Amino acid sequence: MGVVIAFDGAGEKPKATLDQLVGLTAADMARVNDLILEKAQSHVELIPELAGHLINSGGKRIRPMMTLAAARMCGYQGMHHLKLAMAVEFMHTATLLHDDVVDESDMRRGKQAARVIWGNQASVLVGDYLLGQAFKMMVEAGSLDCLRILSEAACTIAEGEVLQLSASQDTATTEDSYLKVVGAKTAALFQAAARVGAVIAGRPRNEQEALDSYGRNIGIAFQLVDDALDYSGKQASLGKAVGDDFRERKITLPVVLSFRRGNDKERSFWKRVMEEGNQTPDDLVYATKLMERHGALADTIERARHYGSIACDALAIFPESEWKESLIEAVAFCISRAH
Known part of the structure; x- marks a missing residue:
């Protein structure tokens, strides 16, 4: 039986937390x-200054916590999981610095993006520095398999960024194509973060693959909820302005579904605002209305719940423990952000 996570409706449990x-x-x-x-320190003053701006900006650090919890759930008693968790967080931070440059974002976690303060060049280079420190930590962890998994994730994330760039502002993007981007750009790091917990613990292949599946599916669910939140008033409480994706002309799943389900007039609207970049102040409100009319936001959340259930099911092979419970609760938290 699949795991059912109730996030809305009458009689729901108290909202999930981390x-x-x-x-x-x-x-x-x-x-x-x-x-x-x-490891964020350097004799080059700009590096700790810029890195600290993002590192100290209040992120939940769910990815490194996932590495730690997965390792402990698998019975790991050593200390190398700490280095892997740090590497995972530095990979994520570097990705955010690079993303903000590519997307020309002005805000990150409710603060000015580093690129706005220090410029694009400094943001990219400090991101590269953090990636270098991440790989040093992977080496110090002493597991060639963990190094391979996280290295492959770094390549996959970069591929996802390029794939998204090549498909950006293209209203012909299909749901399958978009999910391919999400799987690479977002889910790959969740996937690697969870899997290395089992690898460093020396667990068998089936347990490694179970955590791989858990990470991949919670990562997809996480991104789909983010997609929906961008068109929700709730977004402001999470440190981002409502409609950032819209203004940056990102083709996310709510847009894909709305475009596919719309009539000719509505598709012309999406082409104008996304492909041509011709947006007026009222367009975001209209875009949100179209999404509501065609059930695009609700269906995006429903798909997130589907992937969340797969993530929880993947943990079924592990014995019951508080560590397992915490990882399942993390899935519920990721999706419940939409409510």
């Missing part, structure tokens, strides 16, 4: 945070 995951990983994360601060 409290259990945060609590269980607190001691390990304190050590990871010390590593992060240490």
Whole structure:
């Protein structure tokens, strides 16, 4: 039987949180945070200044916590999982710095993006520095398999960025094509973050693949919820302006579904605002109305729930534990952000 996660409707449970995951990983994360601060240092003053701007901006650090929890769930008792978790977080931070340059974003987590303060060149180069530090930590962890998995993830993420760039502002993008981008650009790091927890613990292949599936599917669910949130008033409470994706002309799943389901007049609207970049102040409101009319936002969340259920099912081979519970709760949290 699949895992059913109720996120809305009458009689739902209290809203899911990351409290259990945060609590269980607190001691390990304190050590990871010390590593992060240490490895973000450099005799080049701009590097810690710019890196610290993003590192200290309040991200939940769900990816490194996932690495820590997966390792502990698999019975790992050593310390190398701390280095892997730090590497995962630096990979994520570098990706954010690079993303903001590519997307020409002005805000990140409710603050000015680093590129706005220090410029595009500095943001890219500091992102590269953090990637270098991440790979040094992977080597120090002493697992060639973990190094391979995270290296492959870095390549996949870059491929996803290029794929998204080549398909940007293209209203002909299909749902399958978009999910391919999401699988590479977002899910790959979740996937690697979870899998290396089992690898560093020396667990068998079936457990490694189970955590691989868990990470991939929670990553897809996470991104789909983000897609929907961009057209929701809830977005402001999460540190982003409503409609950032719209203004940046990103073809996300709500746009794909609305375009496919719309009439000729509506498709002409999407081509004007997304392909031609001819947007007026009222267009975001109209775009949101079209999404509501065609059920695009609701269906995007429903797809996220589907992937969330697959993620939870992937953990079924592991014995019951508070670590397993925390990873399942993380899925519920990712999706419940939409409500």
